[in-house]
Amino acid sequence: MSHRTTRRTVLKSTAAVAAVTLASPYVRGAYAAGTITMGCWDHWVPGANNALTKICNEWGEKNKVEIKIDYITSQGEKDKLTAAAEAQAGTGHDIMSHRDWNIRTHQRVLEPLNDVVDSMIKKYGPISPVAEYLAKNKGTWYGIPTTVGSQVKPCQTRFDLFKEHAGIDVQAMFPSDESKWDKATTDKWTWDAFLDAAQKLHKAGFPVGLPMGQTSDAVDWVGAFFNSMGVVFVDDKDNIKVNSDETRKALEYMKKLMAVNPPEVYAWDDAGNNRWMISGKGSSIMNPPSSWAVAKRDNPSVAEKIWHHPMPKGPKGRFVGQLPQFYGVWSFSKNKTAAKDLLLHISQKEQVAQLVEASFGYDLPSFKSMYDLPTWKTVGPPVGVSYGYPPRGDEQTSVFGAPARAEVGAQMYNQAINTVMVSKFTQGNEKLDDVIKWAEKELEGTLRA
Amino acid sequence: MADTVQSWISVPDTAAPPVKKKGFQKFVRRRSTIAFLMCAPLIAVVVGLVIYPAFYSIYLSMLNKAQTRFIGLGNFTWLMSRDVFWMVVWQSAIFALSAVFFKALIGLITAHLINNLPDKGQRKWRGMLLVPWVIPLALSTLGWWWMFDPTHSAFNWLLKGLGFNEIAWLSQPYWARFSVILVNVWYGAPFFLIMYLAALKSVPDQLYEAAAIDGANAWQKFVHITLPMMRNIMAITILFSLIVTFANFDIVQIMTAGGPRNTTHVFATYSFLTGIRSGDLPLGSAVSLFMLPILAISAIFILRGVRKRGREIG
Known part of the structure; x- marks a missing residue:
């Protein structure tokens, strides 16, 4: 049978193909609204990634958007390397999660997200000042604070050891109901009280373990301590203020405190204090509930005697180190509108509750109005162990580097100028004035940024 | 004997004239060309992963932090x-x-x-x-x-x-x-x-x-x-x-x-x-x-x- 192609049949076929091609965007297929690719921080809590994947996929199905998530570990700074490579190449995921100062590092290739953040602030009230400092520049938000991976580092205390050897009952002082906190009692929880307890616990063979290396756990708690003592390194007008009486007093205090810490704290990485606590040797660290969660699995008898509660108070207030994470949308993203919609969805309280639950209370939203989620009150043992983990009462969040310009603060934080300074004085036994001079010179260098 | 010598000498005269190869074929069959072609993948790798990054790194080191301005040394x-x-x-x-x-x-x-x-x-x-x-x-x-x-x-x-x-x-x-x-x-x-x-x-x-x-x-x-x-x-x-x-x-x-x-x-x-x-x-x-x-x-x-x-x- 011969099939003859005529001019008429060719014209007909061409018209049909053209009609299908032109009409296809309007046909609502499974992923009609395209694809969003996400590079997200790989959570250390087993199962926590699944909660985020589930939330994103549910939204994707509803909105006909295909979601592809790559979970990237922060081990060896792989997430930061990936972000740096994508920013440099101008291609990559649509949404990328950024830790600590990374939003400010990449802001020139990040999409402004004021519409999303402003709507959240309108709905949930004030946002953490640390999140604002790290993600907002000249009125523009370049990142949205995530729940996943965001954390503070309050006291994590062995309440049994503190009660027995230092005579302090932290559970009674900070019960798992904020309305029962008595200001007169909590006001007694000062750095002097902490030092006194640390000395007694050292004598009893259960020293506190406060890292003094150059990683974030060390930088964060030392930063919070310096803030509570009124130490300013560089102000918001680029003035170096570290040479002050406050700094001298703070360093003298540190000399006494570090003398009752195990000597190896100078070499600890972020896991060092966790191991110290889990081993049962330590009486207190300053950390998120990650060490409690691991102890729950590996050494339950230690886990059930842990209690999270606010940091000690100093002359200028009570501060806790906060390290939020953010989602950023690259300016070269191919699906910006859908990406923003997805981020808005993830940030709603219902979704936040699921994420907090999946991480056993480790993940911390940046809105104080969300600290009433049930997980922190119910998780245990002991029940209510993490109630004091989110900043409550008079505890304020802080990040080392503030109030300097974020570019300057980032250098100060990443070069751990505060912990190196303390180490030089307490471990290296350098003269106080020499240490301050060294810090001044280093800070002068950071102003170049 | 003389015939033999004569015929031996006359060989070039009777042999077919050599075919002149086209320029491209000749170029491709050259030893140096073959050597280059065989090394080309390695050269591409060295250029792409060693020489280019090295020069890019030199260029990068002369920019400001935001990579928006040339600041020399x-x-x-x-x-x-x-x-x-x-x-x-x-x-x-x-x-x-x-x-x-x-x-x-x-x-x-x-x-x-x-x-x-x-x-x-x-x-x-x-x-x-x-x-x-x-x-x-x-x-x-x-x-x-x-x-x-x-x-x-x-x-x-x-x-x-x-x-x-x-x-x-x-x-x-x-x-x-x-x-x-x-x-x-x-x-x-x-x-x-x-x-x-x-x-x-x-x-x-x-x-x-x-x-x-x-x-x-x-x-x-x-x-x-x-x-x-x-x-x-x-x-x-x-x-x-x-x-x-x-x-x-x-x-x-x-x-x-x-x-x-x-x-x-x-x-x-x-x-x-x-x-x-x-x-x-x-x-x-x-x-x-x-x-x-x-x-x-x-x-x-x-x-x-x-x-x-x-x-x-x-």
């Missing part, structure tokens, strides 16, 4: 005004020179020991001693880190068991430096061993026999025969190791991440700190490029020596 001059940077330079030199010295010494001694073993047993020893070099470095360094662990060090457990005091391996600057150098020596000595062993095997036995006849003792044989015959291999091995050790990243990053108090940072880890962790890629590039002149000068001197000795032997 601004990053370099700024670095040179920093105490921490000079500490890094000093530490990199201590790290590389001492590690290479001990690797060369241990390699030389073990190569001699193995060379003097009977042939039958040599293979086993060679295999065993090469193990540190073939294990992925990140993995073996992690093993070492566990042994030096600040809180649960296996070495300290042993020391304590033997009645000695514990050592703050990674928290005291001097011990931390010692620890990272030790791991580098452990990892790199087998490379020297294998290179020196190959060099030793190539020394003709007749030289030693002649020396023995002349009454030379073992030391004299070593100084007057072995060392001169090995000098070129030794120089090249040292140069290669110096380059690799100067650029080492894994060991310091895993063991100390540059601490305590920045006292173990080397160029690569400090470059990572400034470039990736602090988000200043141009400054990070400038730090890593500081290695270039140091290594280039040492390469020029060492290779000049190798060429000179090569000419003398030739």
